[in-house]
Amino acid sequence: MVQLEKIYDFSEATLGGDASGHDFYHAQRVGDWAVKFFLADHENMTEAEEAVLRAGGLLHDTIDDKVVDDVPGQIQKVEKLLSNSDFSTEEMADVMDTIQHMSYSANLVHHYELSELGQYVQDADRIESLGAIAIARTFAYGGAKGRVLADPKVLPVTELKDKAAYRKNENPSVNHFYEKIFKLPAQLNTPAARMEGEKRKEFMKIFLRELNNETGLLNNPAFDLDKV
DSSP states (O other): OOOHHHHHHHHHHHHTTOOSSOSHHHHHHHHHHHHHHHHHHSSOOOHHHHHHHHHHHHHTTTTOTTTOSOHHHHHHHHHHHHHHTTOOHHHHHHHHHHHHHOSTGGGTTSOOOOOHHHHHHHHHHHHTTSSHHHHHHHHHHHHHTTOOSOOTTSOOOSOOOSHHHHHHOOOOTTHHHHHTGGGSGGGOOSHHHHHHHHHHHHHHHHHHHHHHHHHOTTOSGGGOGGGO
């Protein structure tokens, strides 16, 4: 039987001190949402399927270059961890393929075809970039990177063509909603996630309208919420 305790411990040890929105509780929620979405779309779920979903959520940011410096070395640690936690060869391959190919930036140029379980983990991670938690994470990440909240003179970039351009983009935090977040609902894979994604998108639009009512920082047509 798979030993998820070791996965939880590794995730918390790696991500516990993160202040950019990629913390352990985010990873835990991704695993939880992946399971919720899978159960919403299927009549049942095996223990092995749940283990892959939770491991994918818990581990997806532990190999991210936003969080760790030595990505190849970290990948080796995660592979060893999965093996020592009694994942089968097939389950290990599914988790590793998912966490290495699920990110938004990894799919800007080439769209990776994930397994069915991988698609649920990817959707769960993208759900964390929508809704109230997304607002909190966006501003937490922007603050951690020293970005201003909003600047009416700096308009959203219409297209970020590759990972390098995406990572180099230092626009104000509010711009991130238009440059990435509002694009996510259309990119969700699974029925349950798409329903949740649309609901969360509408909530964020309410928030940004109120932000503009209070500040006037989003009066430029480039920030028109009726066009997203």
